[in-house]
Amino acid sequence: xxxxxxxxxxxxxxxxxxxxxxxxxxxxxxxxxxxxxxxxxxxxxxxxxxxxxxxxxxxxxxxxxxxxxxxxxxxxxxxxxxxxxxxxxxxxxxxxxxxxxxxxxxxxxxxxxxxxxxxxxxxxxxxxxxxxxxxxxxxxxxxxxxxxxxxxxxxxxxxxxxxxxxxxxxxxxxxxxxxxxxxxxxxxxxxxxxxxxxxxxxxxxxxxxxxxxxxxxxxxxxxxxxxxxxxxxxxxxxxxxxxxxxxxxxxxxxxxxxxxxxxxxxxxxxxxxxxxxxxxxxxxxxxxxxxxxxxxxxxxxxxxxxxxxxxxxxxxxxxxxxxxxxxxxxxxxxxxxxxxxxxxxxxxxxxxxxxxxxxxxxxxxxxxxxxxxxxxxxxxxxxxxxxxxxxx
Numbered sequence: 001x002x003x004x005x006x007x008x009x010x011x012x013x014x015x016x017x018x019x020x021x022x023x024x025x026x027x028x029x030x031x032x033x034x035x036x037x038x039x040x041x042x043x044x045x046x047x048x049x050x051x052x053x054x055x056x057x058x059x060x061x062x063x064x065x066x067x068x069x070x071x072x073x074x075x076x077x078x079x080x081x082x083x084x085x086x087x088x089x090x091x092x093x094x095x096x097x098x099x100x101x102x103x104x105x106x107x108x109x110x111x112x113x114x115x116x117x118x119x120x121x122x123x124x125x126x127x128x129x130x131x132x133x134x135x136x137x138x139x140x141x142x143x144x145x146x147x148x149x150x151x152x153x154x155x156x157x158x159x160x161x162x163x164x165x166x167x168x169x170x171x172x173x174x175x176x177x178x179x180x181x182x183x184x185x186x187x188x189x190x191x192x193x194x195x196x197x198x199x200x201x202x203x204x205x206x207x208x209x210x211x212x213x214x215x216x217x218x219x220x221x222x223x224x225x226x227x228x229x230x231x232x233x234x235x236x237x238x239x240x241x242x243x244x245x246x247x248x249x250x251x252x253x254x255x256x257x258x259x260x261x262x263x264x265x266x267x268x269x270x271x272x273x274x275x276x277x278x279x280x281x282x283x284x285x286x287x288x289x290x291x292x293x294x295x296x297x298x299x300x301x302x303x304x305x306x307x308x309x310x311x312x313x314x315x316x317x318x319x320x321x322x323x324x325x326x327x328x329x330x331x332x333x334x335x336x337x338x339x340x341x342x343x344x345x346x347x348x349x350x351x352x353x354x355x356x357x358x359x360x361x362x363x364x365x366x367x368x369x370x371x372x373x374x375x376x377x378x379x380x381x382x383x384x385x386x387x388x389x390x391x392x
Contacts, residue, residue: 011351048290065266069096100244171318174368178318197225206235208318209292320372
């Protein structure tokens, strides 16, 4: 009998494992088409900054890192938000994690037991696993075709019976929906109340033109229950270094740092040094121009082709995904079965269903297509493969 309780992989990994079994090699290997995975190109973008080729690691960098993160990196992160969003934050408002997801898990782990999470019914795949395995109660606001996957702000803020934490990815993964500044400000203002918190996952901050952050509206963050999660994963084009962070009130950062002292032991020192290079002010400024421009062009290019193929798009103006609906009677599961033999796969909409409705899910005909890692030169081949898979 196992000593560990079984846990299934996140939905996208189930697709990746099924793909490997059917195709004979892993997604990302030569001859495959990474439409299912959410990562950016890791080469220099047109008019963008080059990726640092190396960092200098000395004996001091082989010692244990500090629980809250490298002081210079924490200051660089705080300075980035001060410079671009007018945020009134210091290093005391920043904690470094090994990626964005561990940061989100840590915040959810230490929520008081009476707090209920409020979340859209269509959201980032692993939120479901995080909430379920951490034993967190959650309620959903409807996010589907009826409201163009844009739940009214009022639905998030609907009066409840106790304290709540609003959780959302922004721009949204998988839909790319991005809130207006007025809507975002309304959510942030709610986190200034004693009964409401707001956790915003800003992995796709730079994939909207202009880039967008809740910290523009934070004011005195120490007087809020606002948590903003960022990372070097997407806009800074370095998913492999596994660096993320939380921006929050000092009292909350203290708790997360205490957790790190026994639960994490800090984050890789060399990775933090690399992130520090990525956040060099002139380099970050270039990235903030090049990333939205390049991915905006990719978004428009694939949108035009997909519409011609008969797909219905519900894609917002952020992120590097298209959120597509298949014709009546055609599910994303069937689409993947056809795509596997061509070395391609998409993320099924059912994996983004916070109710996990399976085959009866209202998202069964939806899929997320990632153009994040795609070379522009692959466009014609991509469309040809998709056209073949969509043929009756």
